[in-house]
Amino acid sequence: METMTDDNHSDNHSDNHSDIHDDHHDDNGTSRFPAGGSAAVELGLDTFGDVTAGPDGRRLSQAQVLRDVVDEAVLADELGLDFFGVGEHHRDDFAVSAPEVVLAAIAARTERIRLGSAVTVLSSDDPVRVYQRFATLDALCEGRAEVIVGRGSFTESFPLFGYDLGDYERLFEEKLDLFARLRTGGPVTWSGTTRAALEDQAVYPPPEVLPLRTWVGVGGSQPSVIRAARHGLPMMLAIIGGDPMAFAPLVELYHRALTHLGQPAMPVGVHAPGHIALTDEAAVEQMWPHYSAMHARIGRERGWGPMTRAQFEHAVGPHGALMVGSPSTVAAKIVRAVAGLGLSRFDLKYSLGTLPHDQLRTTIELYAKEVVPLVRAGLAAHA
Amino acid sequence: METMTDDNHSDNHSDNHSDIHDDHHDDNGTSRFPAGGSAAVELGLDTFGDVTAGPDGRRLSQAQVLRDVVDEAVLADELGLDFFGVGEHHRDDFAVSAPEVVLAAIAARTERIRLGSAVTVLSSDDPVRVYQRFATLDALCEGRAEVIVGRGSFTESFPLFGYDLGDYERLFEEKLDLFARLRTGGPVTWSGTTRAALEDQAVYPPPEVLPLRTWVGVGGSQPSVIRAARHGLPMMLAIIGGDPMAFAPLVELYHRALTHLGQPAMPVGVHAPGHIALTDEAAVEQMWPHYSAMHARIGRERGWGPMTRAQFEHAVGPHGALMVGSPSTVAAKIVRAVAGLGLSRFDLKYSLGTLPHDQLRTTIELYAKEVVPLVRAGLAAHA
Numbered sequence: 038m039e040t041m042t043d044d045n046h047s048d049n050h051s052d053n054h055s056d057i058h059d060d061h062h063d064d065n066g067t068s069r070f071p072a073g074g075s076a077a078v079e080l081g082l083d084t085f086g087d088v089t090a091g092p093d094g095r096r097l098s099q100a101q102v103l104r105d106v107v108d109e110a111v112l113a114d115e116l117g118l119d120f121f122g123v124g125e126h127h128r129d130d131f132a133v134s135a136p137e138v139v140l141a142a143i144a145a146r147t148e149r150i151r152l153g154s155a156v157t158v159l160s161s162d163d164p165v166r167v168y169q170r171f172a173t174l175d176a177l178c179e180g181r182a183e184v185i186v187g188r189g190s191f192t193e194s195f196p197l198f199g200y201d202l203g204d205y206e207r208l209f210e211e212k213l214d215l216f217a218r219l220r221t222g223g224p225v226t227w228s229g230t231t232r233a234a235l236e237d238q239a240v241y242p243p244p245e246v247l248p249l250r251t252w253v254g255v256g257g258s259q260p261s262v263i264r265a266a267r268h269g270l271p272m273m274l275a276i277i278g279g280d281p282m283a284f285a286p287l288v289e290l291y292h293r294a295l296t297h298l299g300q301p302a303m304p305v306g307v308h309a310p311g312h313i314a315l316t317d318e319a320a321v322e323q324m325w326p327h328y329s330a331m332h333a334r335i336g337r338e339r340g341w342g343p344m345t346r347a348q349f350e351h352a353v354g355p356h357g358a359l360m361v362g363s364p365s366t367v368a369a370k371i372v373r374a375v376a377g378l379g380l381s382r383f384d385l386k387y388s389l390g391t392l393p394h395d396q397l398r399t400t401i402e403l404y405a406k407e408v409v410p411l412v413r414a415g416l417a418a419h420a
Numbered sequence: 421m422e423t424m425t426d427d428n429h430s431d432n433h434s435d436n437h438s439d440i441h442d443d444h445h446d447d448n449g450t451s452r453f454p455a456g457g458s459a460a461v462e463l464g465l466d467t468f469g470d471v472t473a474g475p476d477g478r479r480l481s482q483a484q485v486l487r488d489v490v491d492e493a494v495l496a497d498e499l500g501l502d503f504f505g506v507g508e509h510h511r512d513d514f515a516v517s518a519p520e521v522v523l524a525a526i527a528a529r530t531e532r533i534r535l536g537s538a539v540t541v542l543s544s545d546d547p548v549r550v551y552q553r554f555a556t557l558d559a560l561c562e563g564r565a566e567v568i569v570g571r572g573s574f575t576e577s578f579p580l581f582g583y584d585l586g587d588y589e590r591l592f593e594e595k596l597d598l599f600a601r602l603r604t605g606g607p608v609t610w611s612g613t614t615r616a617a618l619e620d621q622a623v624y625p626p627p628e629v630l631p632l633r634t635w636v637g638v639g640g641s642q643p644s645v646i647r648a649a650r651h652g653l654p655m656m657l658a659i660i661g662g663d664p665m666a667f668a669p670l671v672e673l674y675h676r677a678l679t680h681l682g683q684p685a686m687p688v689g690v691h692a693p694g695h696i697a698l699t700d701e702a703a704v705e706q707m708w709p710h711y712s713a714m715h716a717r718i719g720r721e722r723g724w725g726p727m728t729r730a731q732f733e734h735a736v737g738p739h740g741a742l743m744v745g746s747p748s749t750v751a752a753k754i755v756r757a758v759a760g761l762g763l764s765r766f767d768l769k770y771s772l773g774t775l776p777h778d779q780l781r782t783t784i785e786l787y788a789k790e791v792v793p794l795v796r797a798g799l800a801a802h803a
Contacts, residue, residue: 099625100559107528107560127624134624135549138524138556145490145528165580166518166549173521176483177490197548197623199616233582240580241510241517242482 070271070304073379076416080371080409081120082113082401083155083308084388086132086139087331089397096391099132105394106133107142109387109401114147116405121147122155122185122308122384127193130334130390137170144178152178155273155308155384156187156254159216160208161194163232165240168219171249172242180246185273186216187254188261207231210264213253217268220249252306255287262287266294266303273306273382280356281307281374288378304381307374311360311385312392313367313403320362321353323396324389331390360385364403368411375412376419383412453654453687456762459799463754463792464503465496465784466538466691467771469515469522470714472780479774482515488777489516490525492770492784497530499788504530505538505568505691505767510576513717513773520553527561535561538656538691538767539570539637542599543591544577546615548623551602554632555625563629568656569599570637571644590614593647596636600651603632635689638670645670649677649686656689656765663739664690664757671761689765690757694743695772695779696750696786703745704736706779707772714773743768747786751794758795759802766795 071077086106091097097105110121121143123136133139136154144152152174157167167184175182188209195202211229218225222244228234252273253265265272272291274284288305295303310328314320325346332344353361360367371383387400454460469489474480480488493504504526506519516522519537527535535557540550550567558565571592578585594612601608605627611617635656636648648655655674657667671688678686693711697703708729715727736744743750754766770783 098628100628103556103559103625104562129622129624132625133556134552135520135556137518138520138553139560141521141524142528142560145525162549163581166545169517170521173486173516173518176486177522177525179487196616197618197621198546233579235580238580239512241512242486242515245481245483 070381073304073381074376074416075420076413078375078380078412078416079119079151079306079382080404080412081118081122081151081382081384082109082404083122083124083384083386084109084133084397085124085126085155085386087388087390087392088130088132089388089393090327090391091393097394099129102132103139105397106139107146109394109397110143110150110152111146112398112401113405114143114150116402118150118401118405118409120151120153120183120382120384122153124155125158125189125194126191127197128191130331137174140182141174141177144174144181147178149181151181151183151250153183153250153252154185155386156185156189158189158194159186159212160188160205161198161200162212164212164216164219165232165235168216168240168249169242172240172244175249176242176245183250183252184216184220185252185254186213190256204231213264213268216251217270220244220251222247254308257284257287259287259290262291263294266291266300267298269295269298269300269303271303271306271381273308273384274378276307276309276358276374277386278352278358281309281358281370282356282377285378305378306382306384307378307380308384308386309358309360309374310389311367311387311400312389312396313360313362313364313400313408314396315363315403317362317366320366321350324353324359324361324392325349327390327392334390364407365411367404368408368415371408371412372415372419376416453764456687456764457759457799458803459796461758461763461795461799462502462534462689462765463787463795464501464505464534464765464767465492465787466505466507466767466769467492467516467780468507468509468538468769470771470773470775471513471515472771472776473710473774474776480777482512485515486522488780489522490529492777492780493526493533493535494529495781495784496788497533499785501533501784501788501792503534503536503566503765503767505536507538508541508572508577509574510580511574513714520557523565524557524560527557527564530561532564534564534566534633536566536633536635537568538769539568539572541572541577542569542595543571543588544581544583545595547595547599547602548615548618551599551623551632552625555627558632559625559628566633566635567599567603568635568637569596573639587614596647596651599634600653603627603634605630637691640667640670642670642673645674646677649674649683650681652678652681652683652686654686654689654764656691656767657761659690659692659741659757660769661735661741664692664741664753665739665760668761687764688761689767690761690763691767691769692741692743692757693769693772694750694783695770695775696743696745696747696783696791697779698746698786700745700749703749704733707736707742707744707775708732710773710775717773747790748794750787751791751798754791754795755798755802759799 140152211231224237252271255261312324352359523535594614607620635654638644695707735742
């Protein structure tokens with residue numbers, strides 16, 4: 038199941054190597070990011086505001102889910118996690134359609150945690166509006182905002198906002214180009230086919246910290262990786278199936294492309310789903326009914342077959358994408374991904390369909406209190 | 421100077437009377453509003469996030485102004501005021517371009533105060549996005565959100581978002597029609613010329629309290645008044661020049677039109693600029709340099725002559741639109757407007773160009789602690 042972008046990441050990975058590969062992350066615009074693969078990796082959380090089940094097993098209202106998301110973010114901040122991201126959808130099973138509004142409420146109740154979208158569906162929005170909302174958020178939280186822009190894995194936003202899926206590629210390419218200019222501040226001159234041209238246009242509010250921290254969400258296709266590099270933007274990989282290490286060639290491609298295109302070194306992050314409980318068995322058993330139901334629901338729309346229990350158990354195993362289990366199991370999997378891919382950031386997508394709020398809170402607590410120290414120790418030992 | 425809509429309210433006021441006029445406000449969709457002209461009138465504040473002068477006299481950054489706006493709203497809530505509104509602009513002299521993002525931060529730090537836009541420039545935005553942002557805000561603040569939609573008095577948003585000022589009338593008419601459908605919840609079917617059609621389209625998140633409280637901001641033209649009535653929406657009059665009582669015929673027209681069109685009775689509110697200090701003289705002297713500079717700045721764009729001190733003193737006088745002076749002076753002017761026009765709400769636009777944050781805080785304190793009790797007592801005596 039693909040939930041951050043529609044890129045098919047199960048094939049076409051490049052395994053070319055190049056002698057111009059440069060994995061040194063310098064200060065050229067990236068000094069706000071930790072070095073890749075180190076114990077200073079940022080460890081965060083993502084949610085789409087998945088509509089959860091209440092105590093009676095029935096789905097809660099989206100309004101209640103939105104309030105629960107704020108509660109979860111406040112907990113994450115209190116426990117010292119580095120990042121909290123909310124992803125935009127336009128469906129009855131995900132409550133977040135206006136990420137920055139949710140993030141602004143979180144901003145007002147948190148002190149330190151970075152706040153972002155995961156992702157903003159840039160293709161079906163206006164880059165000027167997206168910039169304005171995030172620049173406003175960044176002002177309100179004094180520089181803690183960041184944007185992860187993507188093409189969107191779900192297609193609901195296209196007809197809703199009057200876009201043609203046939204323009205999928207051009208919409209994202211043009212809008213990313215404009216957004217990349219807006220984030221650096223100052224008047225913008227731009228023209229394209231997907232919105233009105235701008236000529237020496239100031240856009241308000243001006244960014245207070247330059248540039249507005251921005252990632253490109255990538256599912257796994259080579260063209261998406263090269264596009265992120267071409268715009269000189271950090272890459273956030275959504276790894277929701279397969280072995281995370283299968284993405285190593287894409288990460289190498291990204292770094293090589295940056296060098297080849299004369300861009301400074303940039304960080305790479307990963308977003309992956311997971312669930313944590315006191316034991317592996319408890320985590321797996323809690324997650325399975327909710328995850329399999331979500332997989333079946335989305336699969337019906339996309340023509341997937343149902344997920345078998347055997348497939349699920351493979352995905353939660355040591356080389357699978359799902360970060361599920363006890364704190365030590367999950368920490369070991371995150372260390373493997375962070376060290377193996379040289380990540381500067383790992384975000385656990387902790388909401389999983391109808392999995393209830395209290396179990397999400399438990400995952401957040403175990404992640405912050407147990408997994409994070411184990412990951413930092415594991416990476417320090419690795420270094 | 422017109423700051424909420426572009427309607428010219430200095431002429432064309434109807435003074436027709438009709439025997440079908442019905443000023444009884446019943447419960448038909450309006451039970452969340454107090455009855456017009458009573459001591460239960462809601463008393464609120466509006467700001468556009470005017471970029472203020474810092475202690476050294478230089479203009480602050482828009483980011484700092486946005487944080488100051490949140491501080492002012494928190495003070496207003498602590499002091500028990502009923503409403504706090506922020507208006508959308510796209511200029512270097514007003515910091516709020518994304519009202520709901522600012523309001524969500526305020527929502528998280530307040531308990532009781534209602535939160536809204538003043539106004540949302542609906543003509544140059546997408547009604548679906550506006551609905552989503554406000555429904556999200558309403559969920560986060562548990563039903564305290566309201567929208568004041570308007571056409572916008574400034575024109576910057578039209579080229580910025582790719583709209584033609586030649587479509588000014590059609591854009592607002594169509595978008596108001598769509599927004600009025602969205603606010604009542606449930607799937608929407610709509611088609612028009614200014615955005616993509618929707619067919620039985622659910623929009624998320626669903627409203628938790630139905631319908632989403634919505635006003636139409638009106639500058640003073642008869643067609644705008646009748647449009648608000650036709651959509652069965654409450655009317656918020658921007659009175660920023662002339663005698664407030666000159667608007668009585670428009671208010672009567674609104675009530676008659678509601679009745680004639682078979683709509684339930686609806687409340688009327690007024691937004692007017694003002695400044696409060698311990699004495700009339702202090703309020704006038706504090707306001708004058710900032711207000712006259714703002715008037716000159718906007719006047720240069722619109723071809724107005726400079727405002728003379730005599731014109732200003734007339735506007736701050738007993739029959740002028742500006743609510744300026746000591747608490748008792750301002751209270752008397754508000755009582756006259758509320759009782760005379762049968763208002764359910766009065767919002768003081770307390771930000772005035774570069775007038776500094778500390779003086780804005782003083783206005784808020786004097787308004788809440790002294791003006792509000794005087795207004796309530798005055799209205800009770802009036803009844």
